[in-house]
Amino acid sequence: MTATVRLSRRAFLQGSLGVLTLAVTSSGLVSAARAADAEAPKYGADSMPGGTVDDPLVFVSIAEDGTVTIVAHRAEMGTGVRTSLPMVVADEMEALWERVEVVQAEADEGRYGNQNVDGSRSVRHFLMPMRRVGAAARQMLEAAAAARWSVPVSEVRAVQHEVLHEPSGRRLGFGELAADAARQPVPTADALKLKAREDFRYIGKDKVRLVDLEAIGKGEAVYGMDMRLPGMVYAVVARPPVVGGKLRKFDGSKALTVPGVLKLVEIPAFQGAPAFQPLGGIAVVARNTWAAIQGRDALEIEWDDGPNGSYDSVAYRQELEAASRVPGKLMRDQGNVAEAWAKAPEAERLAAEYYIPHLAHASMEPPVATVRIEDGRAEVWTSVQNPAAAQAAVARRLKLEPGKVKVKVLLLGGGFGRKSKPDFVDEAAIVAQAMPEGTPVKLVWTREDDIHHDYLHTVSIERLEAVIDGSGQVQSWLHRSASPTIASLFVEGAKGQQITESAMSAINMPYVIPNVRVETAEVAAHARIGWFRSVANIPHAFAAQCFIAELAHRAGKDHRQFALELIGPARRIDPGMMADTWNYTESPERYPYDTGRLRGVIEAACEGAGWGRELPEGHGLGLAFCYSFMSYTATVVEVKVDASGEVQVVAVDMALDCGPQIKPERIRAQMEGGAIMGLSLALASEISFENGRVRQSNFHDYEVLRHQASPRVIRTHLVNDDHELPPGGVGEPPVPPVAPALCNAIFAATGKRVRSLPVRTVA
């Protein structure tokens, strides 16, 4: 048997036999930001629940055979984070990747730091903590070797799973040193020696294969949907078709006669704002998923639709349009937009309105959770972005201490923001509570459930008004958003975008324009509004980026040239100067708005696409760009529009500057996937309501891009791999510029301006 040197305080306290442990006096390392004055504002990771943890005792253990086990504390939903962050640790500690095992952490933010895989934060917040974890582990191994040989630690160094003493040529493997290393003190923050960039073996290179790659190809990877336990029962829920609706009465007698159906469980409807609470309804519990679905079909239910029963997307669009044409709540004000507009001759004014409907996330794995309650404890197996939120929801439901709820995180079959909301885990807990003690319940959402009851991307009208003078200078810019807010999820009746939405490409625009005004219309929400990959950047960037192309056209200038002039020279802007006091929670000093980097991605995308080249008949190139989640992106789309108005995407060039590039191959994968998701929403996807109900139900009417419509060519251009810069996000930033680039390309090809998504065909 291999004795594992578990660098863990818990094991030390347990004093387990055969486990060599480390006598630690400090609780590990304190990140610089956390050590800072407690009165200072908290930014970034430090403002998140759990903050960051960079204690090697928590993340690394080494077995006597040299196997290094590294904890992946964040859930994998397709970005590659389960590989990237452990890879960073391995690199810093000089562990050979072939001898690394990755284990997935349960929900425990006290132990691991923040675990919410949301907001493109994983590498942004944990690159440096994971580097410190790896460096600390390496230095402990080096100190152990130096002590063993009685040589100064300065004479030894860790190299590829061994520590060398160069003067004598002696060497010891990590496994041989594990026990001694565990007895070394954890280096203090100022004693840590991080690797120089040229010494990286894995960071910034594509040598490491994804940990789940082979298992996925063989069908062996285990997703939340794949959870199985002895005696498990399956549940599906009939939910109110209208948000806020309630059960009036139901007859379950037929459902109970369906073979395999075991029980019906009423799910209480939420009180107050929806938040992450279940919608309510009736759960059908059965011996297998099919029986549960059949049982649900046999339920006879009368619903009380409540106040949202008249929600209708056609009428609501008119409401948004009307709201966008009158003054709204002020978000940013500079100069005097009203005066500039009033004074400008008609010929110098330009106004346009842009529409994007609700969107559903539609991850390929619908929401699913398995819960078992026994002996005053609950165990949860699920695929969620935010395990701590799932833990809190179940603990609240079952009136347990969070510590009595174990949340085991399985692979996510996609997330895109949907799976950060644990309503489905709460539902599973309600059903498990109604079953005999110890019965594992797997609660499955069908695709219809997912489309009908998603936390939808908002629906929006964005109105832009500009004054552009005879020399093509933009003198005034008004951006007014009319769009139900995410805040309505948490505060009943909340209206108008919050700074967290407006600071996603509405207020924080850096253009050299003397008069700027950004407003939000206070419109009510009639659906659950959630966050969808890149969130409010989607409608804001769509509108602003199309509008800039329209202004360039009006000025008779090349779009690229016009945009670069509008952005102005390279400079670092304090977000506060643009009324952005949020800045994705990051420090304005660390993360200013850098127009030089924005210019850089525009140039890279245009160069990749051959901007300005001669194009075949019916083809057009369109450009758009965006700053989001601390990264800079630009997209150039080439389209071909045929005589019938059919749009074909020929090629997409995606440029991204996310600062240091940790796993470039996965960054490119996110850029490719972002291009496809952006094209999906631009060309195909729409959720609409009638009588308060979502009209679409599955992939036949909620369409997403398929192979056929997918572009032949997606070129990715990574710009500015600079480890002096703080890391930016990668998962979300590729999405926002895609739809406007497409519409700008359609205009270039046809002279027709599309201001409403999805495009479908060009009339």
Place this chain on the structure above:
Amino acid sequence: MTHLQVNGQTRKVDVPDDMPLLWALRDELGMTGTKFGCGISVCGACMVHIDGQPVRACVTPVSAAAGREISTIEGMEADRIGQVVQQAWAENNVAQCGYCQAGQIMTAVSLLKTTPAPTEQQINDAMSGNICRCGTYPRIRAAIEQAAGSLVSGGRQ
């Protein structure tokens, strides 16, 4: 009791005749490699082969599958073309979340069995029933082309 021939083995399931094969595989036999994505034959996540033909398990009743040769993703390692496709998938780092990929691979294998050197159009036609929400289509295409290339250079089936 229904007898199913799955990946060369006889498996018994005690389920209603109209239960889709998908749920018999997943819930009754514990073969969870075949995925649930839509349940109505529009996403391809549940793709299996029955007597060599690509079939969507979510709309195929067990009664229609009984007594025929069913292959699932779990059987692809033992299949010459399946193995080549799986390898091409890994070499091209196709997967993001990976949830759709079993279905994508099953469809690709069946394409390459009937059409060893598919044209771009044939790839599109065969694969357009398989949705990938993560957007891995360019890499799927590359992997199919690579697999086709290595099958051609590796001789005929």
